Amino acid sequence: MASKRQMGYKCRIAGVLLLLLASIAALVAVAVIQDTWKFKEYSLEYGIVIDSGSSRSNVYLYEWPGEKQNETGVVTEIMNCRVSGAGISEMKVDPQKDEASWNGFRECMRNVTKAIPVEKHKTTILFLGATAGMRLLHEKDEEKSDEILGSLREYLKTLPFNFQNASILSGQEEGLYGWVTVNYLMGNLLTKNLWNLYANPEGEKTIGSMDLGGASTQIAFAVQEDLRGPDYLHVKLYGYPYNVYTHSFLCYGKNEAGKRILDKIVKESSDPSYIINPCYPEGYNVTMMASEIYDTECTKKPKDYNPDRELFMVGTSNSDKCGSLVKSIFDFKTCSSPQCSFDGVEQPPVVGEFMAYAGFFYTARALGNEGATDLITFNNSVRKFCQSHWTVLRASEERKMISDQHLKTYCYSGHYVFAMLADGYKFDKETWKNINFQREVKKTSIGWSLGYMLSMSNMIPSEVKEIPPLTNPVFAGLIFLFSALTIITVVFVFVFLIRACY
Structure with a gap:
């Protein structure tokens, strides 16, 4: 018992x-489970960047979760409003054109204001960055450029947002911010590791960036850390260092390069009433004023310059002649370094993949080369376009959305892009395959504006590091x-x- x-x-x-x-x-x-599986809810934050280029301004509205280092590392573009009217560098000349530009700004900002919750207006950051058009104006007339920016600052301060600044970006800044944008959107700068901490993707390679605007063009790509010089910028993103080569070529934007080519065509002609233009399609003729070519710091005015002089251009679809004219605006011979791009500018060999956007994309698309292609195919498409009659180009289904103003330019810009990439940046048959001509990534426009916003708003901290209470070996033990x-x-x-x- x-x-x-x-x-x-x-x-x-x-x-x-x-x-x-x-x-x-x-x-x-x-x-x-309560600690690791808990759900966090963050409100959305907003940022506005106004990209004031040489030919137009665009207003970009971005949103991102309140947790700044979100897992995808992608800020979403929710609005892209093109401001009607000319670029801001043309302000303070014609009151009627100025009014059209101001109306364009007001319309875009009204649309942006409606897209942002009222309770978020005061915390929404707002920047304006002016690029090559204003850089040229600043060189020509500093007082006028300051006056234009002052007027814009006064207007932007009246908006219900957290206005930060309106300034002129340097060419290097524009190139670097474009590089940041491309790699940020592609997820090359930040990811989460096994311990749920943010870190640089191990072994992840960055992508080079090539931007073609109206007045300038930029190239940027990461290189070895030991390379030094005025075109090498050392940056630290999410705690990881990068050595980025970046150079901006002023007066080599698509529009300014076109004016320089037209200048050479005019100088070769003895009769301004009948100027043979091999870069315009046969069947396309146009009368333009001399001021359209010479009212810029990028072309040298002739001694007998008259801004009101009429120039009659006759297209002849001569691809070889147009190609020769285009190459003549570059200096591919002068170089005091181991390797140069053009005009004596040092450049290391291009390595890895590249994203070519803005003017590069629109030119490639007009030629039928959107996305990735090869050097021979691209060159052949330029020749085919340049040898086509205007009525054939205008009637093609894939180009019906392109205006006459732009369609007439793609012969010279096709030769121009090819010469810059092949003869300038030294892309060959193998490396050309690494170029991807794109306009956007994950529904977000590629350009300097996103990288600029990230940097200026401290969305990209100098270092991201989270230290757990116990080191990994002690925790595992x-x-x-x-x-x-x-x-x-x-x-x-x-x-x-x-x-x-x-």
């Missing part, structure tokens, strides 16, 4: 011990120790229970 009582007592003790261990295990499991003790304890209790009960 006593032995049965003793056995019952031991069974109860063992049962209590098992219940206690199970309770502890359940408590720990619930605590861990303790998990192993307590797991082993738990297993041993359960085994002993189970053996004790079996012996006591039977």
